[in-house]
Amino acid sequence: MSSPYLNLKVVDITHETADAATIHFEHPDKQNITYKPGQFLTLILPIDGKEVRRSYSLCSTPAEAPRLSVTVKRVAGGLVSNYMLDTLQVGQEVRVMEPLGNFCLTCAPTNQRxxxxxxxxxxxxxxxxxxxxxxxxxxxxxxxxxxxxxxxxxxxxxxxxxxxxxxxxxxxxxxxxxxxxxxxxxxxxxxxxxxxxxxxxxxxxxxxxxxxxxxxxxxxxxxxxxxxxxxxxxxxxxxxxxSFVSSSAQDKQEGPQHGTVLSADDGSEVSTQTVKVIYEGAEYSFTVEPDQTILEAALEQNIDLPYSCQAGLCTACRGKCLSGKVYLDESDGLSEAEMEEGYTLNCVGHPLTPDVVIEIG
Ligand SMILES: Cc1cc2nc3c(=O)[nH]c(=O)nc-3n(C[C@H](O)[C@H](O)[C@H](O)COP(=O)(O)OP(=O)(O)OC[C@H]3O[C@@H](n4cnc5c(N)ncnc54)[C@H](O)[C@@H]3O)c2cc1C
Ligand code: FES
CATH class of the missing domain: 3.40.50.80 (Nucleotide-binding domain of ferredoxin-NADP reductase (FNR) module)
Incomplete structure (x- = not known):
């Protein structure tokens, strides 16, 4: 299986407005990166000794190859947007995940729409x-x-x-x-x-x-x-x-709502639970608090699970729930068939029962 990671070089930066800039990347070998209009790139940046990931939609089109461009708007107090706008330099190499996303359009020259x-x-x-x-x-x-x-x-x-x-x-x-x-x-x-x-x-x-x-x-x-x-x-x-922000992130932004809990349709409530995740032959058991997603709890324990957008959109964190029940803040990223087969998204998932076991891969 080919690696989903690439190293791209910043080749130019265009200042769009007072708080937004377009970062243009190229593969160091000018290799073309395949993507569809509307997809996004996930950047992996070392900030303050930690590896952080954020997704940015490509504003370029495949016809602009070998150049790929993303536009970053400053979010007040935001870790990565401020780092990108204030620190990123032409010539710097950035690790990215290959383009992902279902918000895309396939063009055909005969279309009249x-x-x-x-x-x-x-x-x-x-x-x-x-x-x-x-x-x-x-x-x-x-x-x-x-x-x-x-x-x-x-x-x-x-x-x-x-x-x-x-x-x-x-x-x-x-x-x-x-x-x-x-x-x-x-x-x-x-x-x-x-x-x-x-x-x-x-x-x-x-x-x-x-x-x-x-x-x-x-x-x-x-x-x-x-x-x-x-x-x-x-x-x-x-x-x-x-959507650039998941509903759980939006809820956090709007502040804690004391006395409310996330509940599933059948009335079960999200509470502190231990979950087991099976990934690349290893088993990890860790506690997930009600205000955390399964991914957040794993990363806090330095368990290196796969992820990208952290918004329930790209499916990079997808796993199959082998037992127990998981509540999803956002289910747009999964098809109905995937939901029926028991697939779940760790970045927006909360364990509802004490017996949750998720297999990734
Ligand atoms: C699929 C996808 C595509 C995206 N494409 C783009 C893009 O093209 N351009 C772009 O600028 N951003 C884009 N984003 C958002 C981007 O990934 C980051 O979330 C954003 O840059 C904020 O990151 P941060 O580290 O600066 O803020 P953080 O440190 O993560 O957050 C700081 C605070 O700001 C809030 N916040 C986070 N994101 C936003 C937001 N977008 N608007 C308002 N408040 C926010 C958080 O909830 C938190 O309270 C995209 C996100 C996704 C999931
Ligand atoms: S990381 Fe993208 S859907 Fe979970």
Whole structure:
């Protein structure tokens, strides 16, 4: 089996806004790295004596090979985003996991479709890859982007988007939405259901059956898009969503909720449990506290289990539950068939019973 790890060299850094930069990588041998538009790269960085991993969507397209690019937006107090923006240098080598992710689009030159993209803030990154791929690979398709930002100065890729619009005036349309605009603008406020419906009606995109819909941004924005698409009766199999933050991370960010516990549908509750994990021929038993995921507890014990996005999205941490029950904060990464077969995701999994045994591999 080939290694999922690669060493890439930083070949350039583009400053996009005051708090976002694009890091361009190449393989030292200029080897092409295979990926699909919309997939992400997981960076493995040594910070403060520890190895930390974070995923970043590729904003480049495979046609830009051998270059792969990710855009990082600073998160206040965030370990890796601040390290990347303040410390990473051209020439430095970074260990990465090969591209992963299901939020992707496969282009075919004969396709004639409408590709509708909804993004906000750093959520533009995978959409940019998809947008560029469609413009290049599907001459008969059109792209519409609804793009939310705080103001005109926080728009990542503004110049690139303007250039792409100028060279594809009939095929690319962008609607900018600003929550706190510095100047007069057409769409003021956060992207919400009524605004989305209004824009799609005006662009005559509300009632079409040859469209695919991709959304990436904060949970609130994605809910609004989802509601709007429900009103338009868009079938679920045409809608793709990517989240950068898992619901458990969001809950932690919103602060502890005293007296509440995660509960499974059948009423069982998450409590302190010991789990057994079987990985590469070794068996590990460790305790998982109610506010920890199985992966977090393992890493705290220096048990080196596989993982990547830590958001229940990429399946790098997937294991099969041989006994016991596991509650998942997020199950988007697993298909229904995988769930029925007992697969679980350690990065978003909490043991519900004392007999949990998970086999990885
Ligand atoms: C599939 C995937 C693709 C991603 N693509 C990108 C990308 O293209 N560009 C990009 O900038 N980021 C992207 N992210 C987010 C990225 O992986 C990191 O989570 C982000 O950079 C924060 O890491 P940190 O170490 O700086 O913050 P941490 O030290 O991990 O967190 C600090 C605090 O910030 C909160 N937090 C973490 N992430 C966010 C966030 N995105 N927004 C607001 N609060 C947050 C945490 O809950 C915590 O409270 C992606 C994540 C996933 C799962
Ligand atoms: S690490 Fe990506 S799904 Fe768990």
């Amino acid at each position: 409408q590709v509708l993209l909804f993004g906000a803030g750093s959520g533009i990154t995978p959409l940019m890859s998809i947008l560029k791929a469609v413009l290049r690979e599907e001459p008969g398709s059109k792209v519409t982007l609804l793009y939310g930002n705080r103001n005109e100065h926080s728009v990542i890729f503004k110049e690139q988007l303007q250039q792409l619009q100028a060279s594809n005036p009939e095929r690319l349309h962008v609607e900018y939405i600003y929550s706190q605009p510095a100047y007069d603008c057409e769409h003021r406020g956060r992207m919400n259901q009524s605004m989305i419906l209004r824009i799609l009606e005006r662009l005559r995109l509300a009632r079409i059956d040859n469209a695919v819909y991709y959304m990436c941004g904060p949970a609130g924005m994605m809910e609004e898009v989802r509601h709007a698409l429900d009103v338009l009766h868009v079938p679920a199999d045409r809608i793709y969503r990517e």
